[in-house]
Amino acid sequence: MLPAAGFFTVAQRDLHINVKEVAAVRFCLLAFGSHLLGVEGLLRLRVDSRVTMDVVNGFSSRSPALMGELRKLHAVAQQYRVMLRASWLPSVANVWADARSRQSDSHDWRISDTILSVLQRQYGPHTVDRFASPLNARCPRFNTKTHAPGTEAVNAMSVAWGGAENNWVYPPFHRAELVLAKIRADKATATIIVFVWGAQTWWAPAVAAANEA
Numbered sequence: 001m002l003p004a005a006g007f008f009t010v011a012q013r014d015l016h017i018n019v020k021e022v023a024a025v026r027f028c029l030l031a032f033g034s035h036l037l038g039v040e041g042l043l044r045l046r047v048d049s050r051v052t053m054d055v056v057n058g059f060s061s062r063s064p065a066l067m068g069e070l071r072k073l074h075a076v077a078q079q080y081r082v083m084l085r086a087s088w089l090p091s092v093a094n095v096w097a098d099a100r101s102r103q104s105d106s107h108d109w110r111i112s113d114t115i116l117s118v119l120q121r122q123y124g125p126h127t128v129d130r131f132a133s134p135l136n137a138r139c140p141r142f143n144t145k146t147h148a149p150g151t152e153a154v155n156a157m158s159v160a161w162g163g164a165e166n167n168w169v170y171p172p173f174h175r176a177e178l179v180l181a182k183i184r185a186d187k188a189t190a191t192i193i194v195f196v197w198g199a200q201t202w203w204a205p206a207v208a209a210a211n212e213a
Helices: 017-031 050-058 064-080 094-101 113-123 174-184 203-212
Strands: 041-047 083-086 164-170 189-192
Touching: 017 041, 017 050, 017 064, 041 050, 050 083, 064 083, 064 113, 164 174, 174 189, 174 203
Parallel strands: 041 083, 164 189
Antiparallel strands: none
16 A cells, blocks of 8 residues: 655635545546556546545536646546546545544644755755655655655655755654764765754764764
């Protein structure tokens, strides 16, 4: 099972729930796009909204907003050369996905534009944001915790950071030590944002390495 997750933007939050349900299907296709390339044919969807099932299968709605979202979904399906067929899954049988949809991400942080501009001028341009979401990514290329539209890789720790990359790294603070070890192991160039945490064993070596760079 490959999970995908994401959040609606501020502008999208006031959309009708039926529009957001269909948009979620589109975002899911985009999140798993790399798995769909070259796989043509019928793609079966399980959705816990009967409205979504009906409009996806019938490609019809009296709502202009919902038709607009359906057209976007159809364009993505054409891009991956798949036909969509939805079936209904009751919410009571969709416990795992329903629970994930209600979770917040306590590590979904974003540094202010002012501070980012200063760091970009001093240490940039950065080529890839290693701990991001589609909503808070600071580089066109980014890595995410789970599958999401536009991500270059899931789990930044599983890919190489070295070579010509100039990494932007704003990790969950409990992973700071692992991230610093990753930078050293990959001989990577990186700007990393962490708390001033002098009591941690990794703090002094990290400061020393930064001063040598």
